[in-house]
Amino acid sequence: MPKEDVDFSGRRLVKFINSTAAKALELPFSQAVQVGDVLYLSGQLGNRPGTLELVSGGMEAEARQTMENIGAVLKENGLSFADVFKVTVMLADMSQWPAFNKVYVGYFDAGRLPARSAFGCKGLALGAQLELECMAYLGGKR
Helix, strand or coil: CCCEEECCCCCEEEEEECCHHHHHHCCCCCCEEEECCEEEEEEECCECCCCCCECCCHHHHHHHHHHHHHHHHHHHCCCCHHHEEEEEEEECCHHHHHHHHHHHHHHCCCCCCCEEEEEECCCCHHHCCEEEEEEEECCCCC
């Protein structure tokens, strides 16, 4: 049973979300948290689903797997990339910016790209090349 907070009318205010696969990894964070009509996704890496193993093949392969991992969390919550309105991108090497963008833009409709911030960082979990956090609008879908 997910832990959640409710208001006086019994309406859920906060819902902590983890898929069965995410629970099995016993990581110290929730896969996503719903607050009102917004779903906040924890940072996603390019790991193979259900494992802590990064895909091989360089930035484009890791970016593609990261986006697929985000897509899976969105789908489990009745959403798609069309519902994402904000993305934070962390890159271990900013020179990989073009290779990341080449993959990233293919997951969104033209003219409907989310607001986005990006920054370089010294190190990411599992030695990943990138990590993405997203916010998506539920809009009464749940």
